[in-house]
Amino acid sequence: MPLSRTISILALALALGSGAALAQTAPAAPAAAPFTDAQRQGIEAIIKDYLIRNPEVLQEAIAEGEKRQLETQRLAQAAALKESREALLSSPHDVVAGNPNGDVTMVEFFDYNCGYCRKALGDVQALIKGDSKLRVVIKDFPVLGPESLEASQIALAVKQQVKGDRLFEFHQKLLESKGRVNGAKAIQVAKDMGLDTAKLQKDAQGPEVKAALAENRGLGDKLGLSGTPAFIIGDEIIPGAVGVEPIRKTISDVRQCGHASC
Numbered sequence: 001m002p003l004s005r006t007i008s009i010l011a012l013a014l015a016l017g018s019g020a021a022l023a024q025t026a027p028a029a030p031a032a033a034p035f036t037d038a039q040r041q042g043i044e045a046i047i048k049d050y051l052i053r054n055p056e057v058l059q060e061a062i063a064e065g066e067k068r069q070l071e072t073q074r075l076a077q078a079a080a081l082k083e084s085r086e087a088l089l090s091s092p093h094d095v096v097a098g099n100p101n102g103d104v105t106m107v108e109f110f111d112y113n114c115g116y117c118r119k120a121l122g123d124v125q126a127l128i129k130g131d132s133k134l135r136v137v138i139k140d141f142p143v144l145g146p147e148s149l150e151a152s153q154i155a156l157a158v159k160q161q162v163k164g165d166r167l168f169e170f171h172q173k174l175l176e177s178k179g180r181v182n183g184a185k186a187i188q189v190a191k192d193m194g195l196d197t198a199k200l201q202k203d204a205q206g207p208e209v210k211a212a213l214a215e216n217r218g219l220g221d222k223l224g225l226s227g228t229p230a231f232i233i234g235d236e237i238i239p240g241a242v243g244v245e246p247i248r249k250t251i252s253d254v255r256q257c258g259h260a261s262c
Contacts, residue, residue, distance in 0.1 A: 073224065077237055080222045087219055088137070088232060093212035095138040095159060097168040098128040102135030104254050106247070107232040109141040109220060112151040112174055112181040114228045120241040121175050127247060134251065138171060139216045141228055149213075150183030154190065156212050157203035161195050169193070236260030 035043070051058050081088070089105050108124065110117040127134055140156060142148035151174065158170050174181060174189045183204070191197050203209065223230075223237060231238040231247060234254035238247065253262045 077224055078235060080224070081232070081235055081237070084219055084222060087215060091212075091215060093156070093159075093208070093215060095140075095155075095167055095171065096164075097124075097136040097138060097171075098134045099132060100135060100164075102133045104133065104233070104251050105135040105137055106251065107137040107139060109139045109216070109225055109228055109230040109232075110175075111140075111142050111144045111148045111228045112155070112186075113144045113148045116241040117229045118175055120229045121172065123241065123244045123247065125172070126244050127251070131248075131251065133255075138168070139219070140213065141216050141220050141225070141230075142213070143220075143228060147180055147182035151181045151186045152213065153204040153209050154183050154186035154200055156209040157200045157206070158190055158195065160203050160208065161199065162193075166193070234258065234260040 088107050106124075106127070108120075110120075124136060128136060140152035142152040155171065155174060159167055162170065170189060170193060173193070174186055177185055177189065179185075187197050187200060190200055220230075223232075225237070225239075227239065229239075229241060231242075233247065233250045236250060238250065250260050253260055256262050
């Protein structure tokens with residue numbers, strides 16, 4: 001926040017505070033006239049001088065403001081996670097990898113053109129391989145432009161032809177492909193896997209795919225997701241490609257006590 005605006009706000013607060021103090025110590029009187037420009041400038045000069053002499057006060061105020069903002073965001077996300085639990089874990093549109101009956105579910109929001117999602121794919125593969133009780137839900141969240149949307153439309157249409165490991169195989173192949181990923185590249189991967197590409201193109205524009213994308217967009221907005229990848233485990237949202245160990249620790253805690261941090 002610019003210093004001049006900070007000073008103006010502090011000056012107003014000082015004026016309001018002074019008014020409240022006078023109201024408590026003096027009998028009721030007609031409302032005082034507003035400050036003149038000269039008086040306001042004088043108050044602002046006093047506050048500015050104080051802040052320059054004591055800059056730590058302003059730093060503490062900014063830090064406290066950021067802390068409160070983060071806490072407000074955390075509480076809002078916690079409420080959104082609780083309200084959205086069914087759609088996050090058990091949507092009919094979900095692509096599920098790992099153990100479909102696992103005791104802990106990890107949800108990943110991703111974009112096929114997200115470099116960090118490609119990096120995180122190795123982490124997801126390692127987690128699935130090393131944890132036979134882990135259930136993974138993959139949610140298309142195409143936020144990086146029309147090409148990403150095209151790829152997700154085809155990927156979700158693939159779900160109408162294959163299931164289980166074959167579906168996750170398609171996901172891995174497309175995410176591991178080089179260069180920008182679009183609808184044409186997604187169709188080529190599907191063709192290489194022996195799928196019906198004519199049906200894919202038709203299904204990609206169908207109501208089921210549109211419903212899946214709308215649901216995922218709604219969930220992302222409600223949870224305040226600002227990018228990909230974003231992992232949800234228990235009651236925690238983990239943004240970014242943080243690596244295997246932090247995610248493994250969160251999974252262990254959820255398994256142990258039902259929360260992301262025991």
